[in-house]
Amino acid sequence: MPEEPFDGRPMPPPVDPWATIDRPVPTVYLGGPDTTVPAARPAKPPPPAEEYRFGPGVPVTPAPAPAWPAAAPPRRPVWRRVVSLLSSLLTLALVIVVGLYLWQRLRPIEVESVSVAVPKPAGTRCDVTVDVIATVHTNGRSGVLEYQWFRSDAAPGAVLTEQVGSGQRVVTLTLKWAFSGVGTTIETAKINIVKPSPLQAGTQVAYRCRRR
Template sequence: MSDDNDYSATVLGSHWISGGPLPVEDVAPDRVDGSVLRFGPGVTAAAVAPFAVVPGGTLTLPAPAPVRRSRWAGLRRYTLAAVVLLAVLGYLAWQRLGPSVAVRDVTVSTAAGGPTCGAAADVLAVVATDGRPGTLTYRWIRSDGTRSEQLTERVARGQHEARLHLLWTFQGTGSYPARAELELLEPARRTAAVEFTYQCSG
């Protein structure tokens, strides 16, 4: 029995050592469907290749689709800029051409005792407004027959009063009753006056 075992082992070893791999015959495919090869039964169809297969050559990848910029994106950008510009122009036009300043009240005052010898009376007119921007046109009229030229005072937005001054200088001795009147011409005609007495005993 030992001889048979040794012989079998020797023959088996000789078979693996001296024998080479069995030749494999080329198997032709059952059929060719485009670029998909099918071998034998039970082989499922492969998905079609997403690129062209060139026999013996290189793979040709599809060219990337060109990036197309939306025309509406550019139009939206220019539209936004146009809206902002129109808003700014509208605001400036409203400030310039909108409702002008309106006068609420006019008062005129001076020091109660009046000026003394060789001094000047500081006559103050306060014009109350509604806070809108605009221009006041006015003049002073004195009781000695003197009229000033037309004067203007610019009021800004949010400014609710304008303070207008008249300096009236007196000289000489004696007593002189005086009257100073503010005549507002624009935006509306209004008048206000104050009376005082100049006294100088010498």
């Protein structure tokens, strides 16, 4: 069988049958057959970033201007500060004085001490009345003292009261004790402060009568 002649020319590429046909724009069907939505278009590329240039010939961004310093508050004159200080000290002193005055006025009466003595002893006299004096020292406030006398030869006495005025720092309380008959005796007199605070004091009372 005779051989076919060999053709050394290259063969052309295969022809695309769709190259010569206008392809329709792709569509997406939603709902009914008459509703069409064109395919989404590609998003726009982002704007290019801001360009910064460096080098000679490029103007330099000016530095921000410095802020103006805040104006200092005006200082008060020295004499005004001195007057303000003196006024504050005077007000404080006035408050202290008023407080002490009110405290003294409202403070209740207090007994600081008490003592008992016989200023004029009976001596050798017969049938005599002796005064037994109790001296009470207070804080000078007004109020009422409650006290009671005790005699060694009798039952306790009744509770008595004494009104004390404002500023009266010394109060005198007197017990009159009568002695009679012939003989010698040494008795004891004692006072008991009941109010405003319990306090006691006492002394001896001597009686000597020698009749012939």
